[in-house]
Amino acid sequence: AQIDAAIEKSNPLLYNYTCFSEVFLSGIEFGSPYLVLDQLKEALQQKDKEGQEKAIATLKEAFADIHNKDYDHEVDRKVAKVLLPLYAEMVPATALPAFYTTIEKEFKGDYAAYVDYCYDQSIFANEANFNKFVKKPSVKAIDKDPMTAFARAKHTYLRQLGTDLMASMEGMQLLHKTYVRGLCDLYAPEPKAPDANF
Numbered sequence: 740a741q742i743d744a745a746i747e748k749s750n751p752l753l754y755n756y757t758c759f760s761e762v763f764l765s766g767i768e769f770g771s772p773y774l775v776l777d778q779l780k781e782a783l784q785q786k787d788k789e790g791q792e793k794a795i796a797t798l799k800e801a802f803a804d805i806h807n808k809d810y811d812h813e814v815d816r817k818v819a820k821v822l823l824p825l826y827a828e829m830v831p832a833t834a835l836p837a838f839y840t841t842i843e844k845e846f847k848g849d850y851a852a853y854v855d856y857c858y859d860q861s862i863f864a865n866e867a868n869f870n871k872f873v874k875k876p877s878v879k880a881i882d883k884d885p886m887t888a889f890a891r892a893k894h895t896y897l898r899q900l901g902t903d904l905m906a907s908m909e910g911m912q913l914l915h916k917t918y919v920r921g922l923c924d925l926y927a928p929e930p931k932a933p934d935a936n937f
Contacts, residue, residue, distance in 0.1 A: 741914055742911075742914045742918060745907070745908070745911050745914060748907045749904065749907035749908050749911070751831075752900065752903055752904045752907050753904060754830075755830050755831075755834040755900060756900055756901070756904055758826060758829050758830050758834075759826070759830075759834070759896070759897065759900060762822045762823075762825070762826045763826075763836075763893050763897070764897075766818055766819075766822045767815065767818060767819045767822055767823075768805075768810060768815050768818075769805065769812070769815050769816075769819070769857075769858065769861075769863070769886065770805070770863075770886065770889070770890045770893075771861065771862070771863050771884065771886040771887040771889070771890040772797070772798065772801040772890075773887045773890045773891045773894070775794055775797045775798055775801060776794075776798070776862075776881050776884070776887055778790065778793075778794045778797075779791060779794035779795065779798065779876060779881065780878050780881045780882075782794055783876060783877065783878050784878060791876065795873055795876065798869075798873065799873070801863075802863060802866075802869050805863055806863075806866070812858065812864070812865070815858075816854055816855070816858045819854045819857075819858070820850060820851050820854045823842070823850045823853070823854065824850045827839060834896075834900075835896075836892040836893050836895070836896040837888075837892035837895070837896070838853075838888060838889050838892045838893070841853070841888070856885055857885040857886050857889055860884075860885055861884055861885055861886035861887070862880065862881075862884050862886070862887070863886055864886070
């Protein structure tokens with residue numbers, strides 16, 4: 740009964756994690772190095788020239804990594820337009836990252852318009868946007884960047900989901916060992932195939 744209860748508790752979270760992983764970690768490639776932008780924002784606020792230069796150098800590497808020879812921005816845009824609404828259909832409303840609220844409130848539920856906005860207006864959307872930002876970086880531009888908000892919300896939710904999933908599986912290992920020991924006792928003295936993980 741304890742094993743059943745533990746599985747019942749963890750299965751919905753595992754399902755949400757699998758869906759999230761397929762959509763946001765494997766499906767949609769475009770993103771934003773929001774942590775580096777946070778460092779740049781801090782450097783701008785503190786008027787730290789060295790910190791700004793270091794963050795911008797890292798951003799240039801990140802831009803090159805995002806827009807590499809194997810990346811097609813338009814294909815990724817089409818993928819995002821399909822996957823964002825699909826994910827919303829597959830999981831409960833409580834399993835949606837914060838940017839889904841933005842889609843509902845600011846884009847009236849229009850996923851395609853939201854994706855176009857992110858893929859056209861983000862600092863990382865294209866070379867022109869990126870170069871304009873790097874030439875004159877500002878806290879305002881970082882705060883307004885849609886892909887930075889998307890990436891931050893995605894990773895915030897992923898961390899929370901991981902924490903919840905680990906908590907839901909707490910005690911499963913001991914329950915599994917107890918179950919396997921019970922099977923061994925049940926079939927004794929006849930040897931059964933051992934559990935390699937026991």
